[in-house]
Amino acid sequence: MAQCRDIIPKSRVVGGRNAPINLAPWQVLFLSPTVGGDYQCGGSLINKDWVLTAGHCCYTPPISGSKIQIQYGGTNKNYMPFATTASKVVIHPQFNITSVDHDFCLVKLDQPAYQSATVRYATLATGYPHNGTKVIVSGWGLTNGSAPLSFATDLQYAVLSVVDRDTCAQEWASRQSINKVDDTNICAQSSTQSGCAGDSGGPLTVNGELVGVVSYGVNQCPLNYLPNVFGYVPSVRAWIDSTTKPQHNHVTYFPDGSFVIIDPELIDYPGGQYLQLPRVLAKF
Secondary structure, eight states, X not given: OOSSTTEESOOOOBSOEEOOTTTOTTEEEEEEEETTEEEEEEEEEOSSSEEEXXXXXXXXXXXXXXXXXXXXXXXXXXXXXXXXXXXXXXXXXXXXXXXXXXOOEEXXXXXXXXXXXXXXXXXXXXXOOOTTOEEEXXXXXXXXXXXXXXBOXXXXXXXXXXXXXXXXXXXXXXXXXXXXXXXXXXEEEOSSOBOOTTOTTOEEEETTXXXXXXXXXXXXXXXXXXXXXXXXXXXXXXXXXXXXSOOOXXXXXXXXXXXXXXXXXXXXXXXXXXXXXXXXXXXX
């Protein structure tokens, strides 16, 4: 993933604590069946039909005949109250598996996830928090960066401090990494707590709003010398909206009996492709 051999496209919770059920009720457990077993990530419910996770979590498809599993509504991953599978996977069109640019993926659920006492949809943040702002990362990833089997059973959370993007970019550049921190990233750090493997795709929240998606870090956790790097959710808000919200055709009628259909899903013309058709074909 990078010129430095210890840099990996994952982040994980080390030095964290058990999360109460109401800390991250949008948190999901993402499991993709592979030949070697389930590939684990996290994710966030953003409405009843869609989960936002990391692009690298979706990059390798599940084995033939299998589907990505999404579990939610609980904190003990062995006893999750709700589960469904993925009906559609949409990786950000600019995602790059080598540099981990635009590390985002949207997963559509086979069955809707309705809000309840333990299930809530994440509110998407709209701006980059000030340097030093406390943020929360959560997941079922490794609890010890040196122990490859130390995956958490109970959902863990860690409190990190936001690092300004320029400082973060400079610190990663000093490692001669091909991972370039840019305006699609947000960074956060702690000397005693960190994300770790298995938390990828999970939420980074500020004041209860989803501001980041766990993207990458280094092998040893906590990352007391390099910030955790997350996908910055506000930078892809337009893509999220266009992918997850229904698009409706708009019709304009003319005196001669013809009309124009504007299809916002077509991009041949700004705002949609224009098609002029006889009125009799309109079934609205």
